[in-house]
Amino acid sequence: RNPEPGLRLIAETRARAATRNAGVLVIMDKQDRRTLVDAMDMGAHDVMVHGFDVDETVSRISTLVKQKKFADNLRADLKSGLQAAVTDELTGLFNRRYATMHAKKLVEQAHRKGRQIAVMLADLDHFKSVNDQYGHAVGDIVLVGATRRIRENLRGVDLVARMGGEEFLIVLPETSVERAEDTAARLCTLLRDTPIALEDQVSKVPITMSIGIAMAGRGLPDMSVDELLDQADKALYEAKARGRDQVCISGLLPDLVNT
Numbered sequence: 001r002n003p004e005p006g007l008r009l010i011a012e013t014r015a016r017a018a019t020r021n022a023g024v025l026v027i028m029d030k031q032d033r034r035t036l037v038d039a040m041d042m043g044a045h046d047v048m049v050h051g052f053d054v055d056e057t058v059s060r061i062s063t064l065v066k067q068k069k070f071a072d073n074l075r076a077d078l079k080s081g082l083q084a085a086v087t088d089e090l091t092g093l094f095n096r097r098y099a100t101m102h103a104k105k106l107v108e109q110a111h112r113k114g115r116q117i118a119v120m121l122a123d124l125d126h127f128k129s130v131n132d133q134y135g136h137a138v139g140d141i142v143l144v145g146a147t148r149r150i151r152e153n154l155r156g157v158d159l160v161a162r163m164g165g166e167e168f169l170i171v172l173p174e175t176s177v178e179r180a181e182d183t184a185a186r187l188c189t190l191l192r193d194t195p196i197a198l199e200d201q202v203s204k205v206p207i208t209m210s211i212g213i214a215m216a217g218r219g220l221p222d223m224s225v226d227e228l229l230d231q232a233d234k235a236l237y238e239a240k241a242r243g244r245d246q247v248c249i250s251g252l253l254p255d256l257v258n259t
Contacts, residue, residue: 032049045064146191184213192206231251
């Protein structure tokens with residue numbers, strides 16, 4: 001018989017995402033070394049060369065199923081490990097290590113394309129008092145709730161990360177100073193106007209946020225990610241000093257009005 005249709009089926013099975021990891025058993029009417037080698041090269045996991053036999057087929061399939069379960073578990077463990085290495089366990093946001101590396105790439109990309117980019121540091125106001133008054137379990141709920149509000153009100157291309165404690169990094173690619181300021185002000189308003197509901201869905205914890213902004217890219221000072229983070233941190237400190245619950249822009253942009 002012509003083996004080509006069967007070989008094409010193996011290739012298609014391995015090429016499609018939905019079936020890429022499926023176990024493939026090939027049953028041949030007679031031993032043909034070339035077809036056997038081609039089948040294995042295309043992704044077959046096992047080959048029966050003496051035709052169909054019920055007991056042998058059941059045994060081979062049982063082995064393939066066990067091998068697939070083992071491989072699936074290995075992939076799941078690897079994916080989980082990789083995810084844990086770059087994300088914050090509580091909020092699900094990227095962690096500081098990953099965010100800093102990714103932010104560097106975004107800033108470099110902005111310079112190459114001649115576009116502007118905003119780097120923001122946001123900090124929940126008086127968060128220690130939340131932990132002191134309600135306990136750390138409620139503090140975690142507040143962090144998760146604030147995280148959800150921030151993520152849901154940014155673009156898919158924007159980077160959001162937890163830098164530690166109650167501080168967040170937000171990077172807005174291809175964003176003007178005015179748009180960055182508007183976005184930051186909207187996030188502050190959102191946090192202020194929507195207290196975090198606790199598990200009983202009745203009690204709510206009010207929370208506000210302060211944000212510092214630094215800018216880079218076309219027509220702006222040429223700064224590294226570390227310098228941008230430093231400037232955003234200084235702007236954040238200024239927002240805190242002015243009474244919190246507001247946005248301040250880096251002092252390296254003196255022509256802009258801080259709010």
